[in-house]
Amino acid sequence: xxxxxxxxxxxxxxxxxxxxxxxxxLLALVSIAIGSVLGLVVAFASRAPNRWxxxxxxxxxxxxxxxxxxxxxxxxxxxxPQLGLSLDKITSFIVALSLYASAYMAxxxxxGLLSVPQGLIEAGQAIGLTxxxxxxxxxxPIMFRNALPAFGNNFISLFKDTSLAxxxxxxxxxxYARKINSETFRVIEVWLIASLLYIVCCYxxxxxxxxxxxxxxxxxx
Amino acid sequence: MTPIVDxxxxxxxxxxxxxxxGIDFTVTEGEVVSIIGASGSGKTTLLRCLNLLExxxxxxVLIGGEAIGYRVQRGQRTRVGEREVARQRAMTGMVFQSFxxxxxxxxxxxxTLGLTKVRGMPRSKAIELGDxxxxxxxxxxxxxxxxxxxxxxxxxRVAIARAxxxxxxxxxxxxATSALDPERVGEVLETIRSLAQEGMTMVLVTHExxxxxxxxxxxxxxxxxxxxxxxxPEKLFMHPESPRLQxxxxxxxx
Amino acid sequence: xxxxxFFSEVIANRGALLHGTAITxxxxxxxxxAGTVLGIVIGIAVTYGxxxxxxxxxxxxDIIRGTPVLVLVLTTFYVSSAVGLNFxxxxxxALALTLFCASHVGEILRGALQSLSRGQIEAGRxxxxxxxxxxxxxxFPQALRFALPTWITAAVExxxxxxxxxxxxxxxxxxxxxxxxxxxxxxxxxxLLAGAIYFLIDFAIEQVGRSxxxxxxxxxxxxx
Numbered sequence: 001x002x003x004x005x006x007x008x009x010x011x012x013x014x015x016x017x018x019x020x021x022x023x024x025x026l027l028a029l030v031s032i033a034i035g036s037v038l039g040l041v042v043a044f045a046s047r048a049p050n051r052w053x054x055x056x057x058x059x060x061x062x063x064x065x066x067x068x069x070x071x072x073x074x075x076x077x078x079x080x081p082q083l084g085l086s087l088d089k090i091t092s093f094i095v096a097l098s099l100y101a102s103a104y105m106a107x108x109x110x111x112g113l114l115s116v117p118q119g120l121i122e123a124g125q126a127i128g129l130t131x132x133x134x135x136x137x138x139x140x141p142i143m144f145r146n147a148l149p150a151f152g153n154n155f156i157s158l159f160k161d162t163s164l165a166x167x168x169x170x171x172x173x174x175x176y177a178r179k180i181n182s183e184t185f186r187v188i189e190v191w192l193i194a195s196l197l198y199i200v201c202c203y204x205x206x207x208x209x210x211x212x213x214x215x216x217x218x219x220x221x
Numbered sequence: 222m223t224p225i226v227d228x229x230x231x232x233x234x235x236x237x238x239x240x241x242x243g244i245d246f247t248v249t250e251g252e253v254v255s256i257i258g259a260s261g262s263g264k265t266t267l268l269r270c271l272n273l274l275e276x277x278x279x280x281x282v283l284i285g286g287e288a289i290g291y292r293v294q295r296g297q298r299t300r301v302g303e304r305e306v307a308r309q310r311a312m313t314g315m316v317f318q319s320f321x322x323x324x325x326x327x328x329x330x331x332x333t334l335g336l337t338k339v340r341g342m343p344r345s346k347a348i349e350l351g352d353x354x355x356x357x358x359x360x361x362x363x364x365x366x367x368x369x370x371x372x373x374x375x376x377x378r379v380a381i382a383r384a385x386x387x388x389x390x391x392x393x394x395x396x397a398t399s400a401l402d403p404e405r406v407g408e409v410l411e412t413i414r415s416l417a418q419e420g421m422t423m424v425l426v427t428h429e430x431x432x433x434x435x436x437x438x439x440x441x442x443x444x445x446x447x448x449x450x451x452x453x454p455e456k457l458f459m460h461p462e463s464p465r466l467q468x469x470x471x472x473x474x475x
Numbered sequence: 476x477x478x479x480x481f482f483s484e485v486i487a488n489r490g491a492l493l494h495g496t497a498i499t500x501x502x503x504x505x506x507x508x509a510g511t512v513l514g515i516v517i518g519i520a521v522t523y524g525x526x527x528x529x530x531x532x533x534x535x536x537d538i539i540r541g542t543p544v545l546v547l548v549l550t551t552f553y554v555s556s557a558v559g560l561n562f563x564x565x566x567x568x569a570l571a572l573t574l575f576c577a578s579h580v581g582e583i584l585r586g587a588l589q590s591l592s593r594g595q596i597e598a599g600r601x602x603x604x605x606x607x608x609x610x611x612x613x614x615f616p617q618a619l620r621f622a623l624p625t626w627i628t629a630a631v632e633x634x635x636x637x638x639x640x641x642x643x644x645x646x647x648x649x650x651x652x653x654x655x656x657x658x659x660x661x662x663x664x665x666x667l668l669a670g671a672i673y674f675l676i677d678f679a680i681e682q683v684g685r686s687x688x689x690x691x692x693x694x695x696x697x698x699x
Binding site: 198 | 537538540541542543544545546547549550553554556557558631634635636637638639641642649653656662663664666667669670673674677678681
Binding site: 117119120122123124125126127128129130131133137138141142145 | 272273274303304307308309310311312313314315317319321322323324325334335338339380383384387
């Protein structure tokens with residue numbers, strides 16, 4: 001194998017790479033925040049007494065989970081202008097990832113809601129709390145704690161999906177990696193470093209989540 | 222004097238099955254009433270109708286003279302709204318078989334939640350009252366413990382404090398000791414007994430026959446969705462009239 | 476919105492669409508099958524292997540799962556040619572997806588196997604089974620039932636991941652769609668069409684998975 005390792009050209013571009021992964025994290029945080037709020041609404045809708053609301057919720061989840069995220073991104077970025085709605089790259093990507101995330105978060109929260117024992121809701125009713133307050137003080141706190149592991153897994157998954165923004169030229173890490181790849185031809189080095197950056201980032205997120213779990217997750221009584 | 226609990230011709234169905242077939246029953250202030258009967262007799266359902274955890278469509282339930290769940294307007298029976306139901310539920314206190322303490326809150330927070338959010342008390346006053354009741358049930362030392370750090374008996378005592386701190390007109394106990402280890406049953410029964418002696422109005426669904434006999438002012442025996450016999454504990458336990466009650470007492474350890 | 480033009484374009488380009496769908500099917504199938512086989516090996520290694528087996532397997536899973544699929548695809552594509560392996564884009568893509576699938580399946584299997592109680596292994600030993608026998612008759616059948624729903628999800632992920640191969644020039648459905656769009660500019664309609672096709676494929680896989688799952692749930696008859 002005639003390959004001379006030379007990391008210098010890549011390391012020269014270190015600030016670029018860092019900004020790339022920073023942007024990736026930002027995209028992930030914003031999209032997951034929006035997706036979580038949406039997902040929570042859908043999760044509650046999936047348990048509503050109204051049958052149409054329930055069907056709507058399940059349809060939402062089913063469609064978005066079965067679509068490749070790349071198709072959603074391209075549809076929003078290239079397809080929407082045809083309807084007169086022109087979004088810039090980053091906004092399209094955030095909308096796409098938020099919608100995608102909402103379906104996954106809805107599933108996470110649905111599982112969380114199911115894990116809240118009916119007895120606790122009744123205990124809240126017995127002391128005279130309204131159903132809104134029961135949700136606010138009892139159901140939601142418990143649901144979040146129980147759903148944290150699943151939430152964390154999805155968080156990491158969605159963070160990795162931010163790499164797809166590179167396909168519409170959003171300046172995140174993968175985009176810069178491709179650029180450096182074509183400029184320097186230091187193929188192994190650049191992809192090694194890019195992968196490493198993602199892995200380290202995912203690991204860091206895992207550590208944060210694990211710390212949160214230790215503090216918050218409820219032990220079974 | 223107005224009875225604290227007044228149940229009139231109460232009927233309840235689960236789909237096709239009629240579980241309560243016309244219950245008439247009253248509890249006066251300070252009275253302790255035990256409801257006994259076999260599984261499926263409807264005793265738990267009856268208790269849960271008293272705080273509207275179960276819906277009923279025929280008959281009336283009055284707590285402290287107020288009809289709960291329904292309002293009659295111009296001869297039409299309409300269901301009362303969400304907020305009203307919540308307010309009415311606060312008139313009763315319930316202790317559950319599976320304790321149902323909120324796992325994400327300390328013992329004290331479990332007790333003060335209702336005080337601050339339902340009764341609207343300022344936090345400091347709620348804590349004062351919460352501590353008072355926790356002490357009363359012997360759990361003051363563990364006020365900052367989470368339910369997962371407490372034994373079953375301790376959890377149930379916190380649950381009692383949570384219910385009684387709301388100053389309900391009547392306390393409802395749904396087989397409060399059935400889920401406890403035998404060693405723990407005593408401490409909870411003792412707590413309930415002392416509250417009864419202080420004049421708390423109570424309705425207990427229980428399997429603890431000896432306890433029912435010692436503590437109750439009145440015992441109600443249910444069979445098949447109806448009250449088969451009711452009266453003074455000495456009478457029901459010593460000289461049961463109905464053959465079904467006689468059979469029931471034979472099978473339960475007494 | 477000129478739907479008649481859209482329909483005529485669909486028909487005119489049906490060859491490319493069908494060919495693209497076929498490529499999507501093929502590469503997904505290769506990734507799922509090869510990935511599952513490899514994944515089972517890795518899963519066993521990481522759950523039951525001794526240190527020399529377990530550490531590489533664990534490392535493999537953690538590295539691949541910490542990397543976005545797109546980066547994996549691009550890395551495989553570029554690095555393979557740099558080290559002299561002359562893969563076609565299809566081969567490189569299939570390899571990348573296989574490696575990705577294997578890490579997923581390995582992790583799924585690990586989770587399923589670890590959830591089975593130790594007592595079963597001991598009971599198997601007590602009746603004289605070797606580990607091979609224990610695995611084959613006791614552990615694996617249960618792990619299979621347990622892991623099936625998650626494996627179906629992984630299979631669906633593979634189909635969705637196949638879209639990334641468009642980035643390295645593999646003529647699967649998404650790239651074919653983009654090529655069609657470059658000629659007629661019906662972005663929205665054709666992306667919707669592609670989306671619908673992917674949805675149908677994924678939905679079909681889910682339904683198949685569900686019916687297999689139901690079949691497995693049925694209790695086996697016992698002779699008393």
